[in-house]
Amino acid sequence: MTADATDLICRGKAKISTKSGSRGQFKVCEIVFPFITVEVIDSWISDYQDGEYFGDFTIQRIFNHTYVCRRTGGVRISFRAIFTNLVIYEGTPPCExxxxxxxxxxxxxxxxxxxxxxxxxxxxxxxxxxxxxxxxxxxxxxxxxxxxxxxxxxxxxxxxxxxxxxxxxxxxxxxxxxxxxxxxxxxxxxxxxxxxxxxxxKSPTPNSSKLDTHKRKKKVAKSDLFKIAFGNYFGDDIHCVSQLPSKIDLKLIDEDIVADRSRLAAISKLLNNKTGAGYTFDATSLTWEKKHV
Incomplete structure (x- = not known):
């Protein structure tokens, strides 16, 4: 900047900090612009706490040996500039x-x-x-x-x-x-x-009318011989036998029937067919014995 340069208003950042010197502690305001950095020492800085602030600043050169920093209201405040001879503060001061x-x-x-x-x-x-x-x-x-x-x-x-x-x-x-x-x-x-x-x-034989009458009566009995002989063992229903005895006694004792081997064989056959067991007739004991099942 030359001596006749006009005022330049810029938005910058101000950093206020407390430093120690020969006279004790004092506040310093370091103003940073895009192209310049200035350090300002003045009593008004004491009104602010340490920290960074943003604001608008005016840079103005008055004389080569005189530098001022002005705040709103036109109050003139002397300051010391470091790093440059071209610093004047004017406008809204740094705010908290x-x-x-x-x-x-x-x-x-x-x-x-x-x-x-x-x-x-x-x-x-x-x-x-x-x-x-x-x-x-x-x-x-x-x-x-x-x-x-x-x-x-x-x-x-x-x-x-x-x-x-x-x-x-x-x-x-x-x-x-x-x-x-x-x-x-x-x-x-x-x-x-x-x-x-x-x-x-079968017809009756001659000279035996009394015997024929007896035999006819026996024939009636013989026709139901199986039921009479084995009724005590099998009951009325001989198809439902579950357990067969090993020996069956002939209950109807009739010498005429016992003597008739063909009749006994027929009864034995009928017994085995109805029960499915192998019964054999013993003429001596007049019993049927089961040989195998």
């Missing part, structure tokens, strides 16, 4: 923490709070992820247990179905056996009826 500084601090605080909130949210997210992972692990374990139990139930069900099918097959087999047994019984009943009919057709 202006709005811009307060807003900067507020924004910094908000930024710090946001960072803390982000960290808190990140911590919560980490906790939730851990809980979610634990829940997923527990759910997977429960699912595997349910699947294993389902497989076991399916196996048991298949086994029970196999048993049921086996029972159905057994029932069908028993039905077939019952049908065959009923058919056999019908054949035996028919055979017995034929035998009775053949016996009833």
């Amino acid at each position: 923490m202006n709005l811009v500084t307060n807003q900067n601090h507020k924004l910094e605080n908000e930024n710090l709070n946001l960072k803390r909130q982000v960290e808190n949210l990140e911590n919560q997210l980490a906790v939730l992820n851990a809980k979610n992972e634990e829940s997923n692990f527990q759910l997977r374990s429960e699912l595997e247990a349910c699947q294993s139990q389902l497989v076991s139930v399916q196996q048991d069900l298949e086994e029970e179905i196999g048993k049921s099918n086996g029972l159905l097959d057994q029932i069908e087999t028993e039905r077939e056996k019952t049908a065959k047994s009923e058919k056999k019984n019908e054949d035996l009943i028919s055979e017995l009826a034929e035998s009775k009919q053949a016996l009833s057709k």
Whole structure:
């Protein structure tokens, strides 16, 4: 700048600090411009606390040997300039923490709070992820247990179905056996009826009218011989015998019947056909003994 330079108004930063010298402590205002830095020492600086301030400043050169710093109101204040001979302060003096500084601090605080909130949210997210992972692990374990139990139930069900099918097959087999047994019984009943009919057709011998009458009476008794002889063992229903005795006594003692071996053989055959057991007649003891089942 030359000696005839006009005033130059700039926006700058002023830093006020307390220093120590030969006369004790004193306040120093260091004004920083984009192209110059000036240090000002004056009593008005004592009105401000140490710190950084922003404001508008006027740089003015009056004389090569005279330098003044003026504040609003035109009050002239002498000062000492360091680093340059070209400093005059004029305009609004540095103010305590202006709005811009307060807003900067507020924004910094908000930024710090946001960072803390982000960290808190990140911590919560980490906790939730851990809980979610634990829940997923527990759910997977429960699912595997349910699947294993389902497989076991399916196996048991298949086994029970196999048993049921086996029972159905057994029932069908028993039905077939019952049908065959009923058919056999019908054949035996028919055979017995034929035998009775053949016996009833036999004519009595001559000179034995009294004996013939007795024999006719015996024929009536012989026709029901099986029931009379074995009724105590089998009851009315001989088809439902579950346990057969090893020996059956002939309850109806009739010498005429015992002497008739063909009749005894027919009765033995009928007995074995109805019971399915191998009974053999013993003429000495007048019993049927079971040899095998």
